[in-house]
Structures are given as C-alpha cells and as structure tokens.
Amino acid sequence: MxxxxxxxxxxxxxxxxxxxxxxxxxxxxxxxxxxxxxxxxxxxxxxxxxxxxxxxxxxxxxxxxxxxxxxxxxxxxxxxxxxxxxxxxxxxxxxxxxxxxxxxxxxxxxxxxxxxxxxxxxxxxxxxxxxxxxxxxxxxxxxxxxxxxxxxxxxxxxxxxxxxxxVDLAHYTLAERAERRAARLSLGLDLNEPLAVCVGRLCRQKGQDLLLAAWPAVARRVPGARLALVGGGPDAPVLAAQARALPEPYRVRLAGDVPDPRPWLAAADLVVLPSRWEGMALAPLEAMATGRPVLLTDVPGAREQLPPGDHQVGLIPANDPAALTNALAAALADPLECARRGAAARVWVCERHxxxxxxxxxxxxxxxxxxxxxxxxxxxxxxxxx
CATH class of the missing domain: 3.40.50.2000 (Glycogen Phosphorylase B;)
Incomplete structure (x- = not known):
C-alpha cells in the first residue's frame, strides 16, 4: 500500500x-x-x-x-x-x-x-x-x-x-535498580529522594497547573520529595512562573522538551499525569513499560490502560486537587509498593499494548x-x- x-x-x-x-x-x-x-x-x-x-x-x-x-x-x-x-x-x-x-x-x-x-x-x-x-x-x-x-x-x-x-517494547525496556541509579546520576538527582515525574506537553489538557498547586502539600507530607515536569508546550512560561513561586523546600524541576524521556522514566518512583481529557495518553504506557507505576485522572483511556488491580490506587477523579494530593503523597511515601506496582504494570503492558x-x-x-x-x-x- x-x-x-x-x-x-x-x-x-x-x-x-x-x-x-x-x-x-x-x-x-x-x-x-x-x-x-x-x-x-x-x-x-x-x-x-x-x-x-x-x-x-x-x-x-x-x-x-x-x-x-x-x-x-x-x-x-x-x-x-x-x-x-x-x-x-x-x-x-x-x-x-x-x-x-x-x-x-x-x-x-x-x-x-x-x-x-x-x-x-x-x-x-x-x-x-x-x-x-x-x-x-x-x-x-x-x-x-x-x-x-x-x-x-x-x-x-x-x-x-x-x-x-x-509501546515499542524493545525501546521502552524494564529499568531496574542499576538503570534507576545511572539515570539519577546522569540527571543530577539525589539517589534516594522520592521522585514523581510528569511527562507530557505543557498545556491545559495535561493538568500540570493542578499538579503544581498540589505539590507543596505533598512535599510537606513526604519530606525530601521532588517533582519533575518533562515536556515543552504553550504553557511553559506560565508553569515556570508557577514553579518559581513555590517555596524553596518544595522546588520543582522543569526539564523542558527532551529528545528522549526514558532517563526520566527510569529515575522516577512514580509517573503522574493529571489530565483534564484524553483519548488514551501514551506517556503512561511508556512509563509502565519501563516498570514505573502511574497515577492518572479517570479520563477516557486511563481506566482501560491500567491493570485492573491498580484502579483503586492508580486512578483519581479529574480536577480534584485533594484527591491528587492524597494519592501522590501516599504513593511517594511507600517506595516498595511503587516498585511492586511498577513490575505488575510492565507485565500488563507487554501483554496488552x-x-x-x-x-x-x-x-x-x-x-x-x-x-x-x-x-x-x-x-x-x-x-x-x-
């Protein structure tokens, strides 16, 4: 053809x-x-x-x-x-x-x-x-x-x-402890601090403004937690100003539009995408393919792309800052559970996506x-x- x-x-x-x-x-x-x-x-x-x-x-x-x-x-x-x-x-x-x-x-x-x-x-x-x-x-x-x-x-x-x-499973491979360590070193990140990563175009659809608004409360509950926004887009200047306005202990890193998100996925403990609407977002599938758990808003496609056993902790209502804060803090406070969910997510993506x-x-x-x-x-x- x-x-x-x-x-x-x-x-x-x-x-x-x-x-x-x-x-x-x-x-x-x-x-x-x-x-x-x-x-x-x-x-x-x-x-x-x-x-x-x-x-x-x-x-x-x-x-x-x-x-x-x-x-x-x-x-x-x-x-x-x-x-x-x-x-x-x-x-x-x-x-x-x-x-x-x-x-x-x-x-x-x-x-x-x-x-x-x-x-x-x-x-x-x-x-x-x-x-x-x-x-x-x-x-x-x-x-x-x-x-x-x-x-x-x-x-x-x-x-x-x-x-x-x-997802191209030969490209997005399982990132184990050695890959996580190497990614954090290459990105200048602390090896032990809990890290949430949001990969997506910086725009209203993806909800990064909601994530930044929720972050101070998350960081107070999980000392040392860090957040990284990976991507470019029309809302980059506004989101950068919103991030700069946060108190110093709650700092957020804006990584910009990177050519390859895999190091950020490997470095993450959790990948979060608080979208306002979707068809089925690709970034969560890529995160799960690398063995990382995800936290998604319950918009079209999200429920279908998660393992059924992950719905209770991996899905939150859209446009609900309190639910976003609670779910983020709970996940980042439990790295062992994040690792368990990530391993299950990798198996699910290999079977279905x-x-x-x-x-x-x-x-x-x-x-x-x-x-x-x-x-x-x-x-x-x-x-x-x-």
Whole structure:
C-alpha cells in the first residue's frame, strides 16, 4: 500500500504514535508518506523512520486559514496518490476530510475528541462538525472504548474501530535498580529522594497547573520529595512562573522538551499525569513499560490502560486537587509498593499494548477500508434489477 498520514500536531504523544506507525509500516514494505508542517519533531523522526515528507504548513488550531490549508492538502493528496489516508487529531481531521471528501479510503483518528477540549458555543460547533464530517471517513479509529462511547453519546454515527495505543517494547525496556541509579546520576538527582515525574506537553489538557498547586502539600507530607515536569508546550512560561513561586523546600524541576524521556522514566518512583481529557495518553504506557507505576485522572483511556488491580490506587477523579494530593503523597511515601506496582504494570503492558500488535491491527483496518470503498464502487456500477 501507499499510506498517507496527515498530522497536525507535530509534537507530544500524537507525534510518537505517527512515528511508530511509520516505522512499522515501512518495515512491512509499504510506501509511507507524511503530510505535516516541516518544523517540529515529527517531520525529523518520521523521515528517519522511512517516511517521505510533504510539507503541509498548517496551524495547530482551526481558524480562517483552514480552507487554504485544505486546498494545499488536496494538492498533496494528488501528489502522493495514496491507497489510504490516515488523519491524526482534530486539525488534520478537519482539513483532511474537507480535502479528500471520501474520494480515497480515509481513517480519522481523533486522539481525543475536539469537543472535549472546548466549552459553550465552540463545543457545540465542534460536535456538529464531527457529526457532519463522519460521512467522509471510512472508519473512525478510537484508542479506547470510552472514546468511542463518547462519540456515540455525542451522536457521531460512524464505522468505529477501537485499537488501544501501543509501546515499542524493545525501546521502552524494564529499568531496574542499576538503570534507576545511572539515570539519577546522569540527571543530577539525589539517589534516594522520592521522585514523581510528569511527562507530557505543557498545556491545559495535561493538568500540570493542578499538579503544581498540589505539590507543596505533598512535599510537606513526604519530606525530601521532588517533582519533575518533562515536556515543552504553550504553557511553559506560565508553569515556570508557577514553579518559581513555590517555596524553596518544595522546588520543582522543569526539564523542558527532551529528545528522549526514558532517563526520566527510569529515575522516577512514580509517573503522574493529571489530565483534564484524553483519548488514551501514551506517556503512561511508556512509563509502565519501563516498570514505573502511574497515577492518572479517570479520563477516557486511563481506566482501560491500567491493570485492573491498580484502579483503586492508580486512578483519581479529574480536577480534584485533594484527591491528587492524597494519592501522590501516599504513593511517594511507600517506595516498595511503587516498585511492586511498577513490575505488575510492565507485565500488563507487554501483554496488552505491544506496538507490533497495534501496527498489525491498523494494517487490517486499512485493508478493510479499501475493500469497503471498492465494494461500494462495484455496487454503484451494477444496474438495478427491474
């Protein structure tokens, strides 16, 4: 097949998902083309994985430029000549469906519904658009059952397929005591202080502001505890100011947008992500693959990606600072329990979230989408019997 991925955003978990798909699809012998802005991490990493890059200078947020972006994308689709188009996230889904309009088998992957991030008039408009545009998607690929349920609840009637996110288990390997020690030394961290790490784009969705607000109370209850925020994003200046305003004993380290989060995952006792909404976040799966327990808010995908025995301590309500404080403090005060949970999490991810399984299931979805379109074309050419 010739597969055309279209993506905006070009960072965070979406970029890692697209890069993993590119790598696996190229290994399977497919021609893989990526249309995305040439700036950012995605273009570099996807090209290194074997993708052909088509520069699509689209903005991340919707706006007046979307019609121009859709026209530019239409030209790129003609240039690529794909057998199937895979649209990633809301912006690519908007411009891509306007550009292709069902003329090529099209898979739309929301990576969390756009209306979950909006309120009021904008949320209503986003929902109405998704209901209308679903006619131009051969399939909607959700990464969790809850994401599909939210789509159905919003009356988005589509041909849904659920394929949970996966992790490259050869890349995210179990980090044992020696790896933890080496990571802490390389990062300039104390070898024994309890460490919570949050890996994610610095933005309202990921909830780092809630984490910083809760941290002083956690640090008072767990003396010596440290917190690190790993990632870049639009809220970096605001979060840096919020961190600087904390009293000195409760200091927080902002590591920035690192090329490889694995040393931070290896160094952590606990990985926390207090998201306000998700489809299924990738960072917790990567953390669990390295043998680290996670603390997540109960948003779409979180409950499904945790081992069932971990729900009671690994899940908290969204937007609940008291619950976040209590769960963080309890986990960091018990390093042996963290180690036990991390070992169980590694086994769970290996069994349920291997990227090779995801790539195989996505390839089957492409084939089914192509066959569905071809079948419809054949049916439309057969004269009706009188």
């Amino acid at each position: 010739t597969i055309l991925h279209v993506s905006q955003p070009v960072d965070g978990g979406v970029a890692r998902v697209v890069t993993d798909l590119v790598r696996g699809q190229r290994a399977a012998g497919h021609r893989v083309v990526l249309a995305c802005p040439s700036t950012g991490r995605l273009s570099r990493e996807a090209m290194a994985a074997g993708a052909e890059l088509l520069d699509w200078p689209a903005r991340r947020s919707p706006g007046p430029s979307v019609l121009t972006e859709a026209a530019a994308l239409r030209r790129l689709v003609r240039k690529a000549g794909p057998d199937v188009v895979h649209l990633h996230s809301a912006k690519a889904g908007l411009a891509g469906r306007l550009a292709v309009r069902g003329r090529v088998p099209t898979v739309f992957q929301p990576h969390a519904w756009s209306f979950a991030a909006a309120t009021g008039v904008l949320a209503d408009a986003s929902t109405r658009w998704e209901r209308y545009a679903t006619r131009w998607a051969t399939s909607v690929l959700c990464v969790s059952e809850q994401e599909r349920a939210d789509g159905l609840m919003a009356r988005i009637n589509a041909d849904y397929t659920v394929i949970p996110n996966g 291997d990227i090779s399984t995801v790539i195989a299931r996505v390839s089957k979805l492409y084939r089914d989408s192509i066959e569905s379109i071809e079948s419809d074309h054949v049916t439309s050419r057969v004269p009706a019997r009188s």
